[in-house]
Amino acid sequence: MTLRAKTAIAGLGQTRMGKVFDHSSPTGFVVEAVKLALDDAGLKKSDLDGLLVNPGIAWTNTAMASVVMQQVMGLRDLRLSATMGLGGATAGAMIMYAAQSIAAGMANVVACVFADYPLKPPSPEKKAGSGSAGAYGFARGLEAAYGQFGINAQYAFVARRHMSLYGTTNDHLGEIAVAQRKWANMNPAAQFYDTPMTTADYHASRWVAEPFHLFDCCLVSNGGLAVIVTSAERAKSLKHPPVYILGMGQGHPGGDPIDTLASGAPIAKESAFKMAGIGINDVDFCELYDCYTFTVLVTLEDYGFCKKGEGGPFVTGGRIGPGGALPVNTGGGQLSSFYMWGMTPISEAIVQIRGEAGKRQVPKHEIGLVSGNGGILATHSTLVLGSNP
């Protein structure tokens, strides 16, 4: 039995995202996002029988987040519940778990939700460490003695090694940043909707941890994002055309990313493409996890759009931007729209496949390739989503 097109995404709920303080904690964003997703699908709270939760970094109870949220939301008699944690690959993995459970007859309507609240409201006495440096600036063991703090610094090691081995440059990374900003300038939900960026702006942006400029790094956002997964049959009777789940796969390579310089995409692609019955040339557009510009470059290589090490030349010349041959991160991605971890690429794929992307709608949107990535290229999820079963 194949799971190809047995299930579909029927609802999408996005709260306001960015420097927003509409709720006092991540749980408020969960409730709002799930309500919006149910409304979008034309379903009610009582239709839900599954809740999968990916807590962000600002949660206080991460071990039992889905159980806490069930109580907060007053959900009764669930058939599926889990708190999941694979970093940026979690969103894709939640959808896989939901789809598998629905196909197996264990659940009918499952909400998958991410929410976070890393940014605190501005206050007269600004406390140190309230921004992204405070939220993500941890150090491990001995490394603090050398000034090695945070994820940026670790990812920078991998990018630098790629540059040294393959000749990748900041011009290449800048191509990705500028292309995604152009997409964001057509996405009203993007934090950088009103802010264009040139190549010169990219190079002039401050260094964070070389080789990363500020605009190589994703945003930090408050907010919540939920999707509703149900059977393909049920999805057909709901408000929007179904977004079919055609292929699913995961890949978690292990080892040291400074050696491998690769994500888990080659592993995940095998199962996802086989299930979907597609090849790389069938992909109309990509929504690739982009904690950094560099992650997009590596993921393009790992899926086989180009050879290993040739991601830089591949993205050059506007290939992945608006009007390019391969549209990538068409809502601006996490670099320029909003940072909802793996939910960012999934949400944009839903909007594109439904044909609701307005000015940024890509001409061909039957098959979208969606990646999630967590840790330092440690975890990976691949979803193939499509408009036709």
Next chain:
Amino acid sequence: MPQVAKPVPAVTPELKDFFAGARTGHLMVQKCEECGYLRFPAYEFCSNCWSKRSSWVPVSGRGEIYSFNIMHQVYHPGFAGEVPYAVVVVKLEEGCKMVSNLIGVAPDRIKCGMPVEVVFEKLTDEVSIPKFRPRESQ
């Protein structure tokens, strides 16, 4: 403004032998007693064969710059006067990698592949930490 010290690593039980070596100028890594796999940082288990039996052994202290970054943000006040500064990954001749600093080379002159050797910086009577400096390649 008063100068704030950089973080001094804690001499935890698992790193006791590492710091004992460092105090006397020896760079130590963990060796699996079962399969011989060398590892750093320290772990309770060998990731290769899952054995818990391990010892600390001295290594040459020679290696090369495998990768590096240049840090521009101040995450700890002890580094406020140093930004931008480089953090390097050294690949030792024995195969282990270590995060450290490179002494005597401006950040914008660092290149992957530079041959380096260990030197020890004394932070307290108890704690010295390995850093690296360029060496002539052979």
